[in-house]
Amino acid sequence: MERRRFGRTELRVPVVGLGTWQTFDVGPEREGRARDVVEAVWLDGTRFFDSSPMYGRAEGVLGRALGQRREAAWVATKIWTSSLGEARSQFAHQLEFFGGRIDLEQVHNLVRWREHLDWMEEERDAGRIGFLGATHYGSSAFGELEEVMRTGRIDAIQVPYNPLERDAERRILPLAAELDLGVIAMRPLGGGSLIRRFDAAELLKWTLADMRVHVAIPATSSVAHARANAKAGEPPWPADEKRRRVVDLARR
Numbered sequence: 324m325e326r327r328r329f330g331r332t333e334l335r336v337p338v339v340g341l342g343t344w345q346t347f348d349v350g351p352e353r354e355g356r357a358r359d360v361v362e363a364v365w366l367d368g369t370r371f372f373d374s375s376p377m378y379g380r381a382e383g384v385l386g387r388a389l390g391q392r393r394e395a396a397w398v399a400t401k402i403w404t405s406s407l408g409e410a411r412s413q414f415a416h417q418l419e420f421f422g423g424r425i426d427l428e429q430v431h432n433l434v435r436w437r438e439h440l441d442w443m444e445e446e447r448d449a450g451r452i453g454f455l456g457a458t459h460y461g462s463s464a465f466g467e468l469e470e471v472m473r474t475g476r477i478d479a480i481q482v483p484y485n486p487l488e489r490d491a492e493r494r495i496l497p498l499a500a501e502l503d504l505g506v507i508a509m510r511p512l513g514g515g516s517l518i519r520r521f522d523a524a525e526l527l528k529w530t531l532a533d534m535r536v537h538v539a540i541p542a543t544s545s546v547a548h549a550r551a552n553a554k555a556g557e558p559p560w561p562a563d564e565k566r567r568r569v570v571d572l573a574r575r
């Protein structure tokens with residue numbers, strides 16, 4: 324799988340990661356399948372895993388599914404609360420789930436980002452967090468996301484990017500490239516809505532053809548889908564003309 328240097332870090336991250344929203348919020352009876360999904364993508368080279376306290380049981384399920392692989396994985400998770408006390412509690416749970424360290428800690432949906440970055444910077448300086456990031460799913464918040472990016476306090480952003488959600492192209496991706504920030508593409512399959520008309524690999528390649536993106540994080544509860552997604556992380560990448568045709572088709 325292709326690896327890209329993740330923003331200004333020295334890390335080279337395989338371009339297809341794994342999201343965990345909904346798919347990893349499962350009870351013990353379905354945890355085996357989540358473990359199989361992790362095993363499948365791991366064998367195909369995936370090392371980047373995204374989660375959040377917002378995703379119910381997903382962080383715990385991911386931590387257990389990674390097991391011994393944790394040390395070699397890149398765990399990106401989030402803090403999602405307006406309460407600083409609750410944030411501490413979310414972080415304490417994450418340290419338990421993920422072996423005492425979070426590789427990329429993101430402020431989820433920009434909730435109280437200034438205050439969270441204060442304590443997250445201390446945790447980074449203490450070595451319990453590797454890098455800091457911020458995420459938002461909605462283009463109406465992109466002005467505020469730009470503000471965070473320009474503070475110089477974060478190393479990475481996470482935004483939606485697929486043939487029907489391209490708002491990031493206007494200002495966020497150019498600014499991320501200018502500031503040399505890591506870029507994570509969430510919802511690369513449009514939350515599954517684009518799958519009816521396109522092959523998942525075609526969609527992932529559409530997103531990854533934009534070299535300002537470092538990793539796309541499709542979510543799946545299926546081992547077969549997981550394998551197909553991981554395989555899409557190999558070049559060749561579609562040229563501009565082909566990407567435009569996909570956008571035209573998606574809009575119909």
Ligand SMILES: NC(=O)c1ccc[n+]([C@@H]2O[C@H](COP(=O)([O-])OP(=O)(O)OC[C@H]3O[C@@H](n4cnc5c(N)ncnc54)[C@H](OP(=O)(O)O)[C@@H]3O)[C@@H](O)[C@H]2O)c1
Pocket residue numbers: 341342343344345346373374431432458459460481508509510511512513514515516518523524540541542543544545547548549551552
């Ligand atoms: N920070 C934020 O605000 C935010 C918001 C949204 C998402 N995210 C992150 O981004 C990740 C991805 O976004 P998402 O989960 O919303 O949507 P997505 O990855 O675009 O789509 C997931 C859907 O696609 C289906 N799918 C996956 N691979 C497939 C394949 N090869 N063939 C057919 N169907 C396939 C899955 O169903 P099956 O289970 O049947 O495969 C699932 O229903 C999330 O899990 C989360 O980690 C972050």
